[in-house]
Amino acid sequence: MAQALILASILALILASRGGRGAPEGTVPATGDVRVSVTVIGSDHRSLPAVQAVVWIPDAAAKAPPLAAVPRIASKGKRFDPRITAVPAGTTVEFPNLDRIFHNVFSLSPGAAFDLGLYRNGASRTMTFDTPGLVRVYCNIHPQMAAYLLVVDGTIWAQTGADGSAVLVHAPAGRIGVRAWDEKGGDYQGTVDVVAGKTVTLAIALDGSSFRDAPHTNKYGKKYPPPDDDANRY
Numbered sequence: 001m002a003q004a005l006i007l008a009s010i011l012a013l014i015l016a017s018r019g020g021r022g023a024p025e026g027t028v029p030a031t032g033d034v035r036v037s038v039t040v041i042g043s044d045h046r047s048l049p050a051v052q053a054v055v056w057i058p059d060a061a062a063k064a065p066p067l068a069a070v071p072r073i074a075s076k077g078k079r080f081d082p083r084i085t086a087v088p089a090g091t092t093v094e095f096p097n098l099d100r101i102f103h104n105v106f107s108l109s110p111g112a113a114f115d116l117g118l119y120r121n122g123a124s125r126t127m128t129f130d131t132p133g134l135v136r137v138y139c140n141i142h143p144q145m146a147a148y149l150l151v152v153d154g155t156i157w158a159q160t161g162a163d164g165s166a167v168l169v170h171a172p173a174g175r176i177g178v179r180a181w182d183e184k185g186g187d188y189q190g191t192v193d194v195v196a197g198k199t200v201t202l203a204i205a206l207d208g209s210s211f212r213d214a215p216h217t218n219k220y221g222k223k224y225p226p227p228d229d230d231a232n233r234y
Helices: 002-017
Strands: 031-041 047-049 054-057 074-076 079-081 084-088 091-096 103-107 114-119 124-129 133-139 146-152 156-159 165-172 174-182 186-194 199-207
Touching (some): 031 174, 031 186, 054 084, 054 146, 054 165, 074 091, 084 156, 114 124, 156 165, 174 199, 186 199
Parallel strands (some): 031 199, 084 146
Antiparallel strands (some): 031 047, 031 165, 074 079, 091 124, 103 114, 133 146, 174 186
8 A cells, every 4th residue: 555655656746747748748649530521502502512622720830841742833724723722831832834825923912912924835933922811813814814822821721522521630639720711602710629539520511602703903903905816825
């Protein structure tokens, strides 16, 4: 009995010396996965899977590890490919021109405005995005070209597939915040309870019934001129 009391006292002293942290230093935090399903109500009031929606766990203090490859938004067929891209803050993105004509990629988004100038087929320009938020990307020559770059404030993010689902892997256990964005449905903020070693589900329903694809201005803030042969030469 005396020996057990001594051991208990020693254990209490050890825990006290750690400031009540409990888990030994260097222990891997408990994590789980979150399977997110995103639907969006369209202008016809039908609910459909939200394809390419972005879901993420906000954490402004987190520092994202280097990505395996540089993300890119290509000019191809007078369109941007992909149309929607998500990257963590501080990421450099490539903008290659794969068309046989010129393009001029730009954005007027607050905190992320840029102008890559006019460049030809085979050329590529880069831009680093440090400020979290939505960056609307356009071409100064072709008004039909539009892309969306979502710079997220965290290191855990995913984009939904054709079924509107995505998985946030290695989310910290406990109640955490979750954000989502869809081109038509807009923003979502909520919470989910993550269980260590388990996969929990989160259903997000967005209302995009009032969405309308409004025209945008060129890099000078003016309307695009009427289409002519320049649209094919440049």
